[in-house]
Amino acid sequence: MLTAASVKTKALELGFDLCGVAPAGSFPELAFLREWLDRGYAGDMAFMSRSADLRADARAAVRGARSVIVTGTLYNTVPPYTPEDPPPDRARIARYAWGDDYHDVLKARLDALLAWMRARSDTPFAASAYVDTGPIQERVYAQYAGLGWIGKNTCLINAEKGSWLFLAEIICTLPIEADAPAVDQCGSCTRCLDACPTEALVAPGVLDARRCLSYLTIELRSAIDGPLREGVGTHVYGCDICQDVCPYNQASPASADAAWQPRAGLDRPALAELWRRPDADLRALVRGTPMTHAKITGLRRNLAVAIGNSGDASALRALAEDSDERPSARDPMVREHIDWALGQGQRSKGKSQR
Ligand code: SF4
Numbered sequence: 538m539l540t541a542a543s544v545k546t547k548a549l550e551l552g553f554d555l556c557g558v559a560p561a562g563s564f565p566e567l568a569f570l571r572e573w574l575d576r577g578y579a580g581d582m583a584f585m586s587r588s589a590d591l592r593a594d595a596r597a598a599v600r601g602a603r604s605v606i607v608t609g610t611l612y613n614t615v616p617p618y619t620p621e622d623p624p625p626d627r628a629r630i631a632r633y634a635w636g637d638d639y640h641d642v643l644k645a646r647l648d649a650l651l652a653w654m655r656a657r658s659d660t661p662f663a664a665s666a667y668v669d670t671g672p673i674q675e676r677v678y679a680q681y682a683g684l685g686w687i688g689k690n691t692c693l694i695n696a697e698k699g700s701w702l703f704l705a706e707i708i709c710t711l712p713i714e715a716d717a718p719a720v721d722q723c724g725s726c727t728r729c730l731d732a733c734p735t736e737a738l739v740a741p742g743v744l745d746a747r748r749c750l751s752y753l754t755i756e757l758r759s760a761i762d763g764p765l766r767e768g769v770g771t772h773v774y775g776c777d778i779c780q781d782v783c784p785y786n787q788a789s790p791a792s793a794d795a796a797w798q799p800r801a802g803l804d805r806p807a808l809a810e811l812w813r814r815p816d817a818d819l820r821a822l823v824r825g826t827p828m829t830h831a832k833i834t835g836l837r838r839n840l841a842v843a844i845g846n847s848g849d850a851s852a853l854r855a856l857a858e859d860s861d862e863r864p865s866a867r868d869p870m871v872r873e874h875i876d877w878a879l880g881q882g883q884r885s886k887g888k889s890q891r
């Protein structure tokens with residue numbers, strides 16, 4: 538017999554830190570996606586528009602769905618640098634990308650949970666399991682499953698564990714007892730909105746992805762707009778600022794899961810050292826991590842911008858070197874960012890000599 542309690546117990550056994558159940562219904566928060574897309578906030582993420590109908594209701598993804606089982610997995614680990622004082626010659630990489638690719642790790646765990654459910658269920662059922670990439674607004678269902686609330690920084694926040702959480706879910710036709718929705722606990726706090734370097738949080742809980750470093754350094758395949766480049770700072774993949782400042786993350790427990798621990802080479806990498814890596818080495822370094830999503834030219838573009846912003850003499854020297862082993866650096870789009878970065882270096886040198 539499959540009960541909500543037995544599913545949650547099994548989920549914890551399989552390595553998930555949180556598990557709750559939401560009804561597979563249509564909630565008011567789901568409707569905002571259309572308006573968000575109409576405002577152009579998705580930028581070049583055309584897949585969001587293409588799947589908007591599916592994303593409007595979990596029942597569109599699985600016909601006859603009754604329940605959404607939502608899991609949360611803590612990926613907080615000891616940071617390789619203090620968020621308030623990142624060394625200027627080091628690359629900043631979003632915490633979720635320091636270890637193994639969560640899509641692979643969590644999909645295997647979710648498939649194991651689903652297989653266990655099928656073996657235990659008295660009746661056959663339809664189901665789909667998704668890790669981030671499915672056509673579902675998982676944070677909304679996570680909130681209705683009681684895992685946490687959607688904060689003003691748009692992240693799902695659990696009052697005890699914070700927001701360093703991967704979400705993954707199973708939509709199924711089984712009528713599993715739902716949890717009570719979580720209650721918003723942001724209160725009058727505005728730390729995340731105040732800290733965002735590019736003012737991407739245009740209102741509480743509303744992100745203009747086109748200005749967000751997570752979009753600019755990961756999703757965007759073309760050039761980063763000139764006026765936004767300085768705001769990128771030394772981020773080469775993603776951004777954690779609006780989570781680092783959140784009071785609910787100050788006491789977030791650290792995960793001991795080997796999958797999320799910072800990999801050697803992604804632990805405080807020096808910008809100069811990262812840049813000098815031949816393309817084959819750079820690809821090998823990020824293989825099996827979420828960083829493959831940015832593609833090699835995206836990583837080179839981001840590195841060039843980060844080096845330009847760092848003002849680090851050693852990294853700027855590395856950037857000026859040409860090498861047959863780094864063909865991605867000769868891509869015209871990347872080349873334009875290199876030229877911008879070297880110009881930034883000249884400007885900051887000029888200022889320091891005045
Ligand atoms: S991830 Fe960074 S750029 Fe994006 S909203 Fe948060 S602080 Fe702003």
Ligand code: SF4
Binds near residue numbers: 690722728779782784
């Ligand atoms: S920083 Fe404050 S306002 Fe922003 S998500 Fe955290 S609690 Fe909410």
